[in-house]
Amino acid sequence: MHDPSSRGRSHARSAPWPALSTALLALILALAWSHQALAHAVTAGDQGYIQEISGVNLIPFVYLGAKHMVTGYDHILFLLGVIFFFYQMKHIGIYVTLFAIGHSTTMLLGVYFNVGINSYIIDAIIGLSVVYKALDNLGAYQRWFGFQPNTKAATLIFGFFHGFGLSTKILEYNIAPDGLVPNLLAFNVGVEIGQLLALSAILIVMGFWRRSPSFVRHAYTANVAMMCAGFVLIGYQLTGLAVSS
Template sequence: MTPLTRIGLPFLIFLLSFGVLAHGVDVNTERFLLANHGTAIGPFLYIGAKHMVTGYDHLLFLIGVIFFLFRTRDVLIYVSLFTLGHSLTLLGGVLNQIAVNPFVIDAIIGLSIVYKGFDNLGGFRCLFGFQPNTKIAVLIFGLFHGFGLATKLQDFDLPQLDLWTNLLAFNVGVELGQFIALLFILIALNFWRRHESFYSFSTATNTFLMTGGLVLFGYQMTGFLTNG
């Protein structure tokens, strides 16, 4: 077994085994969401943060986004665009009760990971001779990631009383979770960038990102076709 296979095989097994958990919630969280009536800022902050930290599809996309960003300013710009996108659709989707098929949304989120890995590999320039605007792409995919969050919340038919306050708390929690996750990702990336292996394995890493995104896409489309 080659080194790349040893790295990639557990990664793909992880995605295949836990694909069902994308945007999922545990039993205790589900019970709380169904039983809650009124303002619950603390619990919704916690649920939002937990959802982002355990939402590996979001994290894989963010890893792709910041993989080749070496300046703090660039990281802040791209992460802010992603945050703006998913905040708009998270709040707007729930408050306006915009229903979107969760399998389709999660399939698009899978494709967003494929896109970023392909972009990092220079695929657009090599194969098509042009480079898409990466900032606009991150913002657009952020909108879809927000719909992924919104569709899961709509599954629980949240009470309208204090819904706006609870949604804001949930969204702030998502941002806190994203900040915590990004902090650890950046620390790991900065440590890795000090070694030659970062560039040696950058192609393999982004190839695995693309593969993981395709696995998620296929899993969700299978769910769409079998449950549609």
């Protein structure tokens, strides 16, 4: 099937770097540099709550899952990249579902089977997912290597890594085994609710933006900004890994 994400790339490549796009770049980089954007961080209050409670607590874990997704700028940046050039809801639904399947699978299995990955490494890979998708939107792989990677497979695979990022963080907080499975399922439901909320906001903004002439002019710059944010995430995590070693 023809990849809808290729639509509009040839026009976007020649876009200028106007002041508005520079401001967009600064905003995305600021988000990437904030504490919550740099990892799958859980606030101190939430961390203490997770460590102290036991038994089945469905509503609190739904809330925590939704809060994590809505404030997880690495997730949001990747989702933005995935749907950037999609205009039809069926295409958006397919890719968002693949991402949800990926991160839900590894989050649940990672915590249940106690499979942890170094948080700096997994978060650097998540930053790489943002860079990958921005380069894909810019048509870089076709120009550099003469082929288009399978976008569905890439979305699913990077979804796995996003899920491992979350499971690794949950494991660090020693969630109680009592009520583990129901609480994890509730947390995952919250993550999906948060994802739908974030996606809805993205689609509303993108819908208005696409109706204006500035979309074609600034699409290139927006993806460059996303790529830079991804590199910031990677650099921060690799620096943290080196310092902690």
